[in-house]
Amino acid sequence: MITLEGVTKVYHMGHVEVRALKGITLHVQDGEFLAIMGASGSGKSTLMNIIGCLDQPTEGHYILDGVDVAGLNDDELAWIRNRKIGFVFQSFNLIPRSTALHNVEMPLIYAGEGAQRRERALEALRLVGLADRAGHQPTELSGGQQQRVAIARALVTDPAILLADEPTGNLDSAASVEIMRLLADLHQQGRTIVLITHEQDIAAFADRIVRLRDGLVLSDERRETPMETRA
Amino acid sequence: MNLVEAIRLAFSGLMGNRLRSGLTMLGILIGVGAVILLVAVGNGASASVQSSIQGLGSNLITVSPSNLRVGGVQQGFGTGNTLTMQDVTALKDKTVAPDVVTAIPNVNGRAQVTYGNQNWNTSLSGTTEQFPQVRNYQLAEGQFFSAADVQAQRKVAVLGPTVVQNLFGGQDPLGQTLKINRQIFRVVGVFQSKGSSGFTNQDDLVAMPITTAWAFLLGGHNVQAIYVEAASSQATQSAESEVTQVLLNQHHISTVANADFQLQSQADVLTTASQVTGTLTLLLGAIAAISLVVGGIGIMNIMLVTVTERTREIGIRKAIGARRRDVLLQFLIESMFLSAVGGALGILVGTLGSSLLGRLVSSLHPLVSVSSIVLAFGVSLGIGLFFGIYPANRAARLHPIEALRYE
Numbered sequence: 001m002i003t004l005e006g007v008t009k010v011y012h013m014g015h016v017e018v019r020a021l022k023g024i025t026l027h028v029q030d031g032e033f034l035a036i037m038g039a040s041g042s043g044k045s046t047l048m049n050i051i052g053c054l055d056q057p058t059e060g061h062y063i064l065d066g067v068d069v070a071g072l073n074d075d076e077l078a079w080i081r082n083r084k085i086g087f088v089f090q091s092f093n094l095i096p097r098s099t100a101l102h103n104v105e106m107p108l109i110y111a112g113e114g115a116q117r118r119e120r121a122l123e124a125l126r127l128v129g130l131a132d133r134a135g136h137q138p139t140e141l142s143g144g145q146q147q148r149v150a151i152a153r154a155l156v157t158d159p160a161i162l163l164a165d166e167p168t169g170n171l172d173s174a175a176s177v178e179i180m181r182l183l184a185d186l187h188q189q190g191r192t193i194v195l196i197t198h199e200q201d202i203a204a205f206a207d208r209i210v211r212l213r214d215g216l217v218l219s220d221e222r223r224e225t226p227m228e229t230r231a
Numbered sequence: 232m233n234l235v236e237a238i239r240l241a242f243s244g245l246m247g248n249r250l251r252s253g254l255t256m257l258g259i260l261i262g263v264g265a266v267i268l269l270v271a272v273g274n275g276a277s278a279s280v281q282s283s284i285q286g287l288g289s290n291l292i293t294v295s296p297s298n299l300r301v302g303g304v305q306q307g308f309g310t311g312n313t314l315t316m317q318d319v320t321a322l323k324d325k326t327v328a329p330d331v332v333t334a335i336p337n338v339n340g341r342a343q344v345t346y347g348n349q350n351w352n353t354s355l356s357g358t359t360e361q362f363p364q365v366r367n368y369q370l371a372e373g374q375f376f377s378a379a380d381v382q383a384q385r386k387v388a389v390l391g392p393t394v395v396q397n398l399f400g401g402q403d404p405l406g407q408t409l410k411i412n413r414q415i416f417r418v419v420g421v422f423q424s425k426g427s428s429g430f431t432n433q434d435d436l437v438a439m440p441i442t443t444a445w446a447f448l449l450g451g452h453n454v455q456a457i458y459v460e461a462a463s464s465q466a467t468q469s470a471e472s473e474v475t476q477v478l479l480n481q482h483h484i485s486t487v488a489n490a491d492f493q494l495q496s497q498a499d500v501l502t503t504a505s506q507v508t509g510t511l512t513l514l515l516g517a518i519a520a521i522s523l524v525v526g527g528i529g530i531m532n533i534m535l536v537t538v539t540e541r542t543r544e545i546g547i548r549k550a551i552g553a554r555r556r557d558v559l560l561q562f563l564i565e566s567m568f569l570s571a572v573g574g575a576l577g578i579l580v581g582t583l584g585s586s587l588l589g590r591l592v593s594s595l596h597p598l599v600s601v602s603s604i605v606l607a608f609g610v611s612l613g614i615g616l617f618f619g620i621y622p623a624n625r626a627a628r629l630h631p632i633e634a635l636r637y638e
Contacts, residue, residue: 054550054631075554082552093547093635097247109236110552153551 001160001192002028002051007060008215009046020046022215023060028161028194033187035195035206043215045165048196052087052163053080065160082111086154090166092146094138100125100149101134107157124152128182144175151182161192168202180205237557241564244537255533256573259611262523263577264584266607269519271585271597273512278598280508284501290332290464291365292471292496294318294457294478313491314454318481322459327477330462330470335359336454338444342437346398346409353394354436355411357444363422365460373405373420381440386447389420393435411437414447467498516603523607526573527614534566534622545626546634555627562623563616570615574608581607 009021020043028034038044049055050062053069056077062069065084072080081087094103104121113120125131128148138146147167154162164183168176184205187193197203204223211218245252296313314336321327322334335358342355356362360378363370376387388411395404404418416439425433445452461470471494478492479485538545545558582604585597 049632052550054635075556078549078552078554081550087550089635093543093550095544095547098243106548107551109240110548110554110557112233114233157552 001030001032001065002026002194003061003063004051005061005063007047007050007057007062009043009050009055010058020215021050021057024212024215024217026210026217026220028192031187031190031192032208033184033193033195033206035197035203035209036212037198037200037203037209038212038218039198041214042212044196044198044212046215047212048163048165048194051161051194052085052165053077078110082107083157084160086151086157086159086162088147088150088154088162088164088167090169092138092143092150092170094146094149094153096138099135099137100130100141100152103138103149104153104156107153111157121152121156124156125149127155128152142175143171144178147171147175147179148182151179151186155186155191161194162186163194163196165196166198167195168197168199176202234560237560237564238568240561241568244541244561244565245568248537251533252569255529255569256576258526258529259523259570259573259614260526260577260580262519262526263574263607263611264581265519265522266516266610267578267581267599267603268584268588268597269515270512270603271581271599272588272595273508273515274598274600274603275589275596277505277508277512279596280504281501284497284504285464290461290467290470290497291367292459292461292467292474292494294459294474295455295493295495297491297493312453313482314457316452316454318478319454319457321477321481322457322474324477328470328473330466330473332460332462333361333365334457334459335361335365336441337362337456337458338441338449338453339455340444340449342411342448344394344398344409344411344437346404346407349398349400351394351397353391354431355444355448356436356438357441357449358438359441362438362458365458368425369423371421371423372403373418375420375438376440381442384442384446385440386414386416386443387419387439388416389422389438390418391422391434391436392424393432394437395421411439412448461496464498464501467496471496520610523610523614526611527570527618530566530569530615531618531622533569534562534619535625537565538562538622538626541626542629542634542637545629546631546637549629549631550635558629559623559627562626563619566619566623567612567615570611570619574611577611578604578608 004024004026007021007024008019011018011020024047036044036047046055050057053064057070060070064080067080069077069080087093095106101118101121104124105117108117108120122131122134125134128151130145130148130152133141133145133149138149141149162183167183168179171179180202183193183195193206195203195206203209206223208220208222210220294314316336319334319336322331325331338357340355342353344351344353359381360376362368363375370389371392373389375389376385380387388409390404398404398409399407404421407418408415409418410416422434459470459474461467474494475487475490479487479490482491484490548558582599585599588595589597
């Protein structure tokens with residue numbers, strides 16, 4: 001599903017060269033629920049940008065769903081983001097002044113989907129349990145509800161991976177658990193999920209945890225009893 | 232993403248900030264409205280100048296004798312004594328002058344006219360029965376004198392409205408007798424008012440048969456001017472050269488340089504006047520166009536603000552799969568929507584404003600031209616496109632990571 005091979009990323013800030021990733025090799029299988037952990041500065045945001053095709057590696061290869069992403073142009077990357085990746089952000093990132101339904105429809109609009117757009121968007125909202133909030137604007141929804149709309153938007157194009165960047169960072173603990181259970185459910189249904197977090201108890205929902213430090217993989221551990229099965 | 236979606240996106244973007252969108256449109260509205268209004272005022276002025284010149288007879292050619300030289304001293308305009316009734320007859324010959332409809336002779340002078348205890352000094356015109364046709368005069372009442380009156384040297388007169396007003400007060404002058412330089416004349420007709428030609432009051436005259444004028448008032452047998460009516464204003468030039476040729480033959484003169492007569496046509500005056508009013512219209516339009524450009528800069532300014540404000544939204548759209556052209560299209564349509572709606576409202580305001588101005592200020596007759604509407608609207612669309620491209624392109628080129636990080 002996802003293969004990273006010797007991925008490095010170097011930023012130039014003025015005359016200073018920042019090596020954010022120093023050679024990451026990682027394989028993610030179909031249907032895995034992977035958490036990437038690390039302190040700030042460990043390179044996890046950079047890694048997430050590369051996995052999300054928002055940025056390209058300086059060196060190395062990134063193969064997503066059989067496509068080598070390195071060397072694609074902006075519009076090709078936009079196509080990959082649209083079809084293969086579903087984003088869930090820390091700050092929800094819904095479009096303001098647009099209804100939940102319209103937000104969920106948005107990826108389908110850019111995909112050029114016409115006919116069943118509405119039905120598919122409603123179906124995705126139903127999946128996250130918000131079908132009755134389709135006509136609400138983001139400001140009329142709670143944080144947990146907004147994040148669920150964002151998850152519906154991420155799912156609507158039926159992407160290869162769901163990429164969640166600190167999805168509970170702006171939520172209280174009750175809503176956090178609610179969102180993590182939803183992600184765990186989606187995983188149970190066979191979704192591939194990559195979760196970026198720095199919180200141990202959030203990472204505990206995943207069945208594999210990769211820890212980063214200083215742009216390198218520190219540890220890669222598989223968990224036999226992830227939290228979802230214990231709960 | 233198809234165009235309908237793009238338009239829907241752009242529309243919801245604009246509706247998100249109604250006051251700002253409205254004010255931006257106002258800039259274009261004023262620009263387009265001003266272009267239409269000012270060009271209409273210019274066109275109106277041009278049309279009224281042209282129609283008053285045309286009122287003189289735009290296909291009229293005036294033939295006058297050359298200026299007389301006495302002992303090497305140049306005398307006043309038309310002081311020569313070279314035109315005759317034979318010249319008039321020759322000009323009516325269709326075989327040599329096909330573009331000439333007809334020609335009439337004219338003698339003029341000043342006359343003291345008396346009726347009862349009233350008297351008035353006016354301009355006297357001795358001519359033939361075709362005078363109303365050639366000089367574009369209409370009769371308010373009665374009739375013009377006939378060919379028979381000319382033949383028989385009858386003492387009949389047709390009065391201009393100014394003369395009637397000063398001599399008769401409220402009375403009906405038709406059939407009354409009055410004295411012109413102590414000779415008794417009968418009034419057979421009254422002209423309709425023609426207004427001023429700009430230099431002379433065309434309503435202040437007395438017309439009579441040329442034969443009568445010769446016999447009883449002015450003496451002699453010379454023709455002071457010949458008025459030639461060309462077939463149309465377009466035919467004026469060819470008519471002029473035909474007239475020149477006929478008169479050169481009549482007077483046995485070989486070259487135009489030695490001619491003992493001179494021509495003047497209203498077409499020359501009309502051309503000059505059109506140039507002047509055309510320049511005026513252009514000037515007014517140019518001033519208005521400046522405000523249109525200012526409106527366009529307003530659009531660009533607001534679009535740049537909008538792009539900056541919505542940087543994060545652009546980042547989100549890019550993250551979920553918007554391509555460069557999707558973002559470009561969205562913002563371009565927003566700016567074009569502003570200019571199109573502003574332009575459409577501007578057409579409305581400009582057109583309504585023109586008719587209102589025409590009603591409020593009676594001396595102005597604004598003439599809204601379709602071409603100015605099409606041009607102003609087209610230019611405003613073009614402005615929306617031109618001033619929208621830079622902000623839209625800026626939005627399209629934003630890097631998704633930086634855009635998402637923007638607070």
